[in-house]
């Protein structure tokens with residue numbers, strides 16, 4: 022059986038070269054390898070943490086290596102990154118790091134690079150993690166300072182610098198984005214759940230946090246719980262709580278895959294005698310929606326198709342959720358590699374899609390009905406700018422979303438913006454548009 026470290030390096034190589042998603046890949050590898058729970062936890066953290074901290078780790082490795090990191094073999098680069106992450110961020114002992122790093126490269130690549138890896142890791146362990154931070158902080162160019170020290174691409178740092186002018190607060194956000202998110206579950210609305218091994222969430226009445234892994238994992242199998250960030254729960258909750266006049270029987274989730282919010286909405290719809298239609302463009306993601314609803318014993322009509330050409334009549338829904346595809350800048354802590362894959366060009370393309378989908382959502386909503394526009398983003402171009410632009414060309418008014426969520430410290434409405442460092446949720450945005 023391969024060690025957790027060798028498996029982690031193999032996972033890093035698949036993420037870098039095969040475009041694998043770390044969260045899906047780590048689960049697959051864990052299901053194929055019989056690791057103890059301590060090793061499984063270490064494996065997952067090594068993969069995600071090394072990916073998140075990549076730019077900072079490369080900077081330190083470059084200070085200690087006779088060759089630039091980009092010129093190293095893929096295996097050597099990955100082993101050095103992983104060992105440096107273990108040492109600088111996880112706090113593993115210096116002597117263990119050197120021995121384990123050499124052993125891991127030997128396992129993957131034979132003897133030829135062992136002395137090089139040994140030399141670089143010895144140099145890195147000559148300073149403590151704190152000493153390296155001070156050293157690097159003095160050496161990096163001012164323009165790259167936050168991006169290197171908090172391991173982000175420069176363009177993403179610039180977005181946050183314009184959003185959060187206060188540097189201390191910005192750093193609190195960067196630090197939060199570099200930590201693994203705590204696991205939060207959605208308790209299916211309308212059912213009683215035995216909460217042994219679970220603690221209440223911070224904000225959502227349906228959120229539970231994991232205390233005992235074994236107990237909560239059992240409930241996942243039965244569909245009593247689904248994994249869902251509290252920010253996502255709050256958006257579905259707000260959409261279901263906004264008052265509307267007249268009939269309230271037809272609900273639409275326009276872009277439903279993989280089905281997290283569809284579970285929440287289907288459960289509330291069922292309690293109120295309403296019906297949910299869950300639409301998704303990709304058949305395999307529509308299948309995920311079908312499965313999660315089945316596991317949770319909930320009903321919804323599943324449609325597969327482009328929501329811009331929806332298989333429904335105009336103005337036929339009372340409540341519509343548009344959880345639009347976005348850069349995911351609000352969920353960087355959850356998708357470890359995404360900060361290195363996303364580009365400004367993606368942002369421009371996504372914004373075009375978001376505008377179009379919002380027009381289609383408004384067209385699908387009856388007069389007096391509402392559209393919840395949601396993105397897991399902190400970028401104004403895919404949050405406020407999209408809905409303010411729609412307000413110029415459509416007869417809509419905004420519902421005050423923070424007023425639907427009392428007890429949560431939020432900026433004044435009408436929009437909702439959740440922040441990882443303020444709310445310990447993903448950075449979710451929501452606007453609710455009432456269609457005239």
Ligand SMILES: C[S@@+](CC[C@H](N)C(=O)[O-])C[C@H]1O[C@@H](n2cnc3c(N)ncnc32)[C@H](O)[C@@H]1O
Pocket residue numbers: 253275276277278279280281282283300301302303306326327328329344345346347
């Ligand atoms: C942000 S995700 C939705 C997450 C989902 N609401 C949940 O909570 O699990 C966006 C989804 O929209 C789907 N999608 C993208 N463009 C679409 C379109 N034109 N019509 C329908 N679905 C679309 C994507 O495949 C993706 O599954």
